[in-house]
Amino acid sequence: MIPPVLPTYNRAPLAFVKGEGxxxxxxxxxxxxxxxxxxxxxxxxxAHPALVAALAEQAAKLWHVSNLYxxxxxxxxxxxxxxxxxxxxxxxxxxxxxxxxLAVKMARRHWHGAGRPERSEIIAFEGAFHGRSIAAISAxxxxxxxxxFGPLLPGFRHLPFADMAAIxxxxxxxxxxxxxxxxxxxxxxxxxxxxxLQRLRALCDATGSLLIFDEVQCGMGRTGRLFAHxxxxxxxxxxxxxxxxGGGFPLGAVLATExxxxxxxxxxxxxxxxxxxxxxxxxxKVMETxxxxxxxxxxxxxxxLLRQGLEGLVAEHPQIFAQVRGQGLMLGIVCKVPNTDVxxxxxxxxxxxxxxxxNVVRLLPPLVITDDEIAEAVxxxxxxxxxxxxxA
Ligand SMILES: *Cc1c(COP(=O)(O)O)cnc(C)c1O
Numbered sequence: 001m002i003p004p005v006l007p008t009y010n011r012a013p014l015a016f017v018k019g020e021g022x023x024x025x026x027x028x029x030x031x032x033x034x035x036x037x038x039x040x041x042x043x044x045x046x047a048h049p050a051l052v053a054a055l056a057e058q059a060a061k062l063w064h065v066s067n068l069y070x071x072x073x074x075x076x077x078x079x080x081x082x083x084x085x086x087x088x089x090x091x092x093x094x095x096x097x098x099x100x101x102l103a104v105k106m107a108r109r110h111w112h113g114a115g116r117p118e119r120s121e122i123i124a125f126e127g128a129f130h131g132r133s134i135a136a137i138s139a140x141x142x143x144x145x146x147x148x149f150g151p152l153l154p155g156f157r158h159l160p161f162a163d164m165a166a167i168x169x170x171x172x173x174x175x176x177x178x179x180x181x182x183x184x185x186x187x188x189x190x191x192x193x194x195x196x197l198q199r200l201r202a203l204c205d206a207t208g209s210l211l212i213f214d215e216v217q218c219g220m221g222r223t224g225r226l227f228a229h230x231x232x233x234x235x236x237x238x239x240x241x242x243x244x245x246g247g248g249f250p251l252g253a254v255l256a257t258e259x260x261x262x263x264x265x266x267x268x269x270x271x272x273x274x275x276x277x278x279x280x281x282x283x284x285k286v287m288e289t290x291x292x293x294x295x296x297x298x299x300x301x302x303x304x305l306l307r308q309g310l311e312g313l314v315a316e317h318p319q320i321f322a323q324v325r326g327q328g329l330m331l332g333i334v335c336k337v338p339n340t341d342v343x344x345x346x347x348x349x350x351x352x353x354x355x356x357x358x359n360v361v362r363l364l365p366p367l368v369i370t371d372d373e374i375a376e377a378v379x380x381x382x383x384x385x386x387x388x389x390x391x392a
Contacts, residue, residue, distance in 0.1 A: 012347060019046025022366050022373050024352065032347075033377055035365045036354040040185070040217050040330070043244035043286060045366035050285055051247050058281040065277060067270060073280035077287060084226055084291050086235035087255035091264075092275030096216035096242035097131030099252040103212050103238050104135050106256060106264055107177035108155075110210060113263030123171060123178045123209075125161040127357065129186035130179070130214055130240075139179060162192045164199060171203040177210040177238070178203075182228040185217035188358030189325055189332025194232040201234040210237040210260050216252070220244030221290035221367050223328030224300035231327065244367075247286040251279040290367065299367050302374060303328040306363065309378030317385040319392065329367055332360040337388055345384035351377060 014032070016024040022045055024032045037043070044051060058073070065071060078090040093099045104122065111119040122139065129145075130136040137145040138153035146152055155176075159166045161184065171178060178200055184190040204211040213236040218228040222244060225231055229239075237260040242252030252274075273279075289295060307324060310333060314321040320342065322334040335342050339355045346353050346361075354362040365377070 012344075014347065021045040021047075022369050030350065033351045033373065033380060035363045035377055036352045037364050037366045038248060039243065039354055039362075040222060040364035041243045041246070042248045043220055043222070043367050044247050044289060045368045046248070048247065048368070050289070051249075051282055054281050054285045055249065055278060058278055062277050064273070066272070067275060071275055071277060071280065073277050073284060074275040077280045077284045080284060080287050080291070081241075081253065081255055084287075085239070085255055086257065087239065088258040089256055089261050091254045091256075091269065091271075092280065093242070093252035093254065093271060094250045094273050094279070095131070095252050096214075096240060097133050097136050098271065098274065099216065099240035099242055099254050100130040100136045100139060100214070101133060102254045102269055103177075103179065103214075103240050104139065105269060106238055106254065106261060107210050107212065109263040109268060110260055111176050119174055119176050120155050121157055121174055122155060122176055122212075123157050123159060123167075125180050125184075126158050127161045127184050127187035127190060128179075128181060128214075129184070130181075130216075161187070161190060162196045164196060167196075167200060167203060171200075171207055171209055173207055175207060175209040177212050179212040179214060181214045181216075181218060182232070183218040183223070183327060183330055185330070185362070186356055188334075188356045188360040189330060189362055190358070191325065191327055197229060197232040198234055204237075212236055212238040212240070214240045216240050216242040217364075218327075218330055220286070221296055221299055222330045222364070224296055224303055225328075226291050226296065228327065228330075244290070245283050245286060246279055247282055249279050249282040251283045295367070299328055302369060302371065303331075305371060306365070306369075306374050306377070307331060309374060310363070310381075313378060313382055313385060316382065317389065320385045320388050329363070329365055329369070331363045332356060332358075333363070335359050335361055337392070341388060342384065345387045346381065348387060349380040349384045351380040351384065353381075 018025040024034045124139045128140045130139045141158040239255045310324045326332045339359045342361045356362045
């Protein structure tokens with residue numbers, strides 16, 4: 001019999017009732033060290049006092065008002081994002097998937113506005129994840145996401161990820177846009193080398209194609225820069241943001257240059273809840289915290305500590321772990337045993353991690369994780385590895 005909740009998730013037998021910082025607690029009081037952070041969502045950890053206060057204060061004043069009216073918190077967050085990034089303008093959504101929808105619409109509309117409506121093809125990459133709508137699974141293209149959901153949206157073409165030879169000649173005057181995650185998340189914490197992103201930027205510049213970065217998972221301070229593409233010293237024309245930007249409140253955004261966005265005039269796009277006062281008030285607080293250079297420097301330093309600890313685990317348990325990859329506090333451990341076994345052994349040691357493709361276990365801790373918590377995480381993962389060796 002089908003359960004009351006549609007069974008589309010493989011849920012662990014864990015139920016949390018309370019969170020604080022990097023810790024989640026079950027009803028019986030058992031505490032888990034959370035290195036998943038809602039898949040990189042709880043950027044400032046659970047129940048961060050400043051976010052709780054901001055949300056509670058706004059909740060007492062005004063929850064929802066239509067985008068038919070001015071929304072000061074939305075205005076303030078947009079101004080802050082424009083100030084800190086390549087972007088000239090921002091549209092707010094409730095999720096990453098909705099950001100993908102607008103990114104695709106904006107790219108197509110751009111060429112419509114330029115009098116070239118036939119220029120609609122978007123190049124995407126194998127192993128990508130952009131969300132679960134029909135456009136998003138069409139963009140990602142993998143059989144795992146698309147099987148049984150056809151007909152898919154036409155107009156996407158897929159190239160191997162981070163393959164220099166494949167992009168030469170593939171991007172031309174018929175390409176509307178190129179969409180890529182600077183670091184693939186669901187795809188297994190696979191960073192695109194800086195040189196690859198730089199070459200994409202150069203090819204887009206040469207052909208006029210728009211470059212779209214999906215920074216839903218790798219953005220908002222996760223890599224130790226506000227956005228991951230900053231490491232490569234280049235910028236996109238359009239960027240999708242979600243997950244970390246709301247710190248746990250559903251919030252997403254599309255950032256764009258004026259040139260990319262200029263065809264999106266009144267009436268071309270909208271959202272009932274996107275940019276609501278609650279989400280934008282919390283998002284502004286997250287943004288103020290995460291964009292502070294001292295905070296980002298702290299993320300880079302702690303990332304070094306975590307990475308060093310994980311490299312130690314790989315050296316100590318070569319039967320279990322193969323390699324560490326990723327950037328900042330977006331790290332993946334490539335496993336030699338099934339990654340889901342490693343995640344489960346972690347649950348036995350009361351530490352939460354997230355599986356990804358390519359047999360990777362993902363670590364996306366709250367950016368506020370402390371040095372002591374990093375040491376504790378490495379110790380718990382080490383005990384999980386010992387468990388797996390004993391089972392083998
Ligand atoms: C999670 C994710 C999405 C989809 O975001 P939702 O909020 O789940 O719709 C899109 N792109 C990337 C890179 C993601 O990690």
